[in-house]
Amino acid sequence: MKAYYAVFRLRRRMETQYRAAAVGGIVCQIFFGLVLIALYRALYEGRPQSMPFSSISTYVWLQQAFFRMLLASDAELMDKVRTGGIAYDLCRPVSLYGFYYARILAQKLMGSLLRAAPMLLFSALLPAGWGIAPPSSPAALLCSAGAWLIGLCCVSALENITMACTMRTLDPRGMQAMMNLLMMILAGNVLPLTLFPDSWQPVITALPYAQLLDAPIRLYTGEYALSRAGWIVLRQAGWTAVLTALGYVLWKRHQKRLVLQGG
Amino acid sequence: MSYIHVEGLCKSFGVRRKREKGALLRKKETVRALQNVSFDIERGGLVGCIGPNGAGKSTTVKVLSGILTPDEGTVTVGGRIPWKDRKQHVRRIGVVFGQRMQLWWDVPILDSYALLKDMYRLTDDAYQKRLAELTEALGLKDMLHTPLRQMSLGQRMRAELCGSLLHQPEILFLDEPTIGLDAVSKLALRDFLQWENREYRTTILLTTHDMEDIAALCSRVMVLGHGQKLYDGSLSELLSRYDTLRTITVHYDDVPGPIVFSDGPRVSRQGKTVQITCQTDQLDMNEMMPLLQRAGAVREMTIQPQNIDHLIAAMYREMDL
Numbered sequence: 355m356k357a358y359y360a361v362f363r364l365r366r367r368m369e370t371q372y373r374a375a376a377v378g379g380i381v382c383q384i385f386f387g388l389v390l391i392a393l394y395r396a397l398y399e400g401r402p403q404s405m406p407f408s409s410i411s412t413y414v415w416l417q418q419a420f421f422r423m424l425l426a427s428d429a430e431l432m433d434k435v436r437t438g439g440i441a442y443d444l445c446r447p448v449s450l451y452g453f454y455y456a457r458i459l460a461q462k463l464m465g466s467l468l469r470a471a472p473m474l475l476f477s478a479l480l481p482a483g484w485g486i487a488p489p490s491s492p493a494a495l496l497c498s499a500g501a502w503l504i505g506l507c508c509v510s511a512l513e514n515i516t517m518a519c520t521m522r523t524l525d526p527r528g529m530q531a532m533m534n535l536l537m538m539i540l541a542g543n544v545l546p547l548t549l550f551p552d553s554w555q556p557v558i559t560a561l562p563y564a565q566l567l568d569a570p571i572r573l574y575t576g577e578y579a580l581s582r583a584g585w586i587v588l589r590q591a592g593w594t595a596v597l598t599a600l601g602y603v604l605w606k607r608h609q610k611r612l613v614l615q616g617g
Numbered sequence: 618m619s620y621i622h623v624e625g626l627c628k629s630f631g632v633r634r635k636r637e638k639g640a641l642l643r644k645k646e647t648v649r650a651l652q653n654v655s656f657d658i659e660r661g662g663l664v665g666c667i668g669p670n671g672a673g674k675s676t677t678v679k680v681l682s683g684i685l686t687p688d689e690g691t692v693t694v695g696g697r698i699p700w701k702d703r704k705q706h707v708r709r710i711g712v713v714f715g716q717r718m719q720l721w722w723d724v725p726i727l728d729s730y731a732l733l734k735d736m737y738r739l740t741d742d743a744y745q746k747r748l749a750e751l752t753e754a755l756g757l758k759d760m761l762h763t764p765l766r767q768m769s770l771g772q773r774m775r776a777e778l779c780g781s782l783l784h785q786p787e788i789l790f791l792d793e794p795t796i797g798l799d800a801v802s803k804l805a806l807r808d809f810l811q812w813e814n815r816e817y818r819t820t821i822l823l824t825t826h827d828m829e830d831i832a833a834l835c836s837r838v839m840v841l842g843h844g845q846k847l848y849d850g851s852l853s854e855l856l857s858r859y860d861t862l863r864t865i866t867v868h869y870d871d872v873p874g875p876i877v878f879s880d881g882p883r884v885s886r887q888g889k890t891v892q893i894t895c896q897t898d899q900l901d902m903n904e905m906m907p908l909l910q911r912a913g914a915v916r917e918m919t920i921q922p923q924n925i926d927h928l929i930a931a932m933y934r935e936m937d938l
Contacts, residue, residue, distance in 0.1 A: 356735045356738070357732075357735045357736040357738070359735075360731065360732045360735035360736070361732060361736075364721065364724060364728055364729075364731075364732050367724065367728070368721065368723050368724055371723055371724075430722065437717075438717065439717050439718060441679065441684055441712075441714055441717060442712070442714065442717060442718070442719035444682075444683070444684045444703070444707075445682055445683070445684065445707050445710065445712045446707060446736050446737075447704045447705075447707050447708040447736065447737060448704070448736055449704075610686055610700075
């Protein structure tokens with residue numbers, strides 16, 4: 355376990371080294387947040403929706419603040435597979451799945467926390483109707499934080515599946531582009547999942563992508579009542595377990611048939 | 618049974634090539650990287666492996682280090698099958714891929730080493746002792762807090778080597794470890810490898826294109842070509858087969874008079890210097906010295922064997938590689 359924690363720690367520290375990139379990301383995400391909220395305000399003026407607008411703006415800000423955890427952004431890791439640098443990692447007495455999982459988790463955790471803190475502060479200072487609303491209750495905040503941690507594990511498991519598949523295709527770009535597109539839409543980053551038609555809700559909230567950020571956000575806004583929190587978290591944990599197991603099996607299988615490129 | 622035992626090793630790769638005409642379809646070809654390679658290495662052996670590009674050297678190293686699963690053949694390293702119990706196997710081996718990186722690009726190398734320490738579960742004492750030993754030998758003391766990205770190629774190579782040796786492996790696979798090293802670092806590295814081999818009986822398998830590495834380190838050398846083993850034995854014996862030319866360079870005090878040999882040796886002159894090239898069986902200094910001295914006063918003279926790279930090139934040509 356110590357080895358996995360060590361790689362987690364090192365990757366986490368590395369993330370703090372790119373401060374300029376973090377600032378750039380924050381500015382970009384704030385811009386997106388403002389544009390999206392302006393868009394939804396226009397929508398609401400034309401035809402008010404059933405959801406209160408403060409939930410929408412809160413949803414958008416939370417999505418933007420934790421944006422970094424969604425997309426695969428560890429270029430070094432993908433390059434390893436693409437260029438054969440993974441050879442060294444195969445020479446280590448650790449489980450490759452665990453090793454990469456720890457790396458991905460650290461990058462997502464640190465990357466998103468680093469950006470989320472200033473962004474949440476910024477959005478809290480915005481006038482009502484533009485900014486983020488406080489959580490529906492202290493208990494909801496607590497539940498939401500816990501759910502977020504599970505979502506983090508879930509997205510790391512998802513990304514590790516992409517990694518495992520990359521070992522077969524040897525080029526991550528196609529797979530990643532597809533996964534990113536699915537992720538952006540189904541995780542609620544493009545359009546809050548709460549705005550999808552009611553008839554879609556049972557399906558869309560049951561998919562693994564909804565477990566990443568959508569579930570924690572709905573717990574925060576009170577969309578999911580506290581009484582249902584147990585079930586929500588259980589569903590998240592279930593997906594995480596399934597995806598982790600799937601990734602683990604894929605890693606085991608693809609590792610055996612690995613081809614190393616580049617001499 | 619010997620420490621490293623390889624028998625009938627075969628490995629092929631599917632390679633897709635573009636067809637001459639038509640951009641859509643690709644031909645699928647099989648490249649046989651290794652065909653029926655067998656060899657044994659004893660504990661504490663220091664063996665060099667040479668061969669032209671694409672000969673199968675790196676593939677051999679990858680199979681031995683448990684990264685690749687071969688198609689056919691048996692391989693045991695210290696009684697274990699590398700690709701079967703990977704985790705157990707890799708704990709005892711150290712690998713250097715000269716053209717890849719294992720250390721983290723953006724963090725000080727000491728942090729990468731600390732990570733390796735945890736991965737190999739080294740005790741603090743063992744780690745500190747070994748780190749001191751290695752940084753001393755590889756001249757890394759002043760660089761431990763420098764991120765890898767700020768190092769020169771040579772420094773990086775030394776840092777990478779240190780990383781591969783931290784857990785004091787029983788077996789060391791070196792795949793072109795001296796790429797990009799300057800003369801001083803190269804010599805230091807060779808000394809270090811020799812010392813490591815003597816002190817800890819570390820078994821070392823070295824693949825390289827640098828013949829001086831081989832000449833300085835390895836008593837035994839294997840030649841691979843087209844995925845087959847073409848030679849396995851001492852370097853001197855290999856060289857003596859191809860080492861057929863000698864070059865005699867003579868510097869005179871003044872421009873020398875005519876020098877004529879009955880037949881065989883070729884003479885080329887340039888000012889006060891004369892160069893004579895001849896086959897080794899034609900070389901007889903008892904006969905040549907008087908002739909050379911008759912032409913003028915000899916100031917300095919050297920007899921050189923062929924450049925080792927030329928020998929190897931001649932050998933590859935003859936083996937049709």
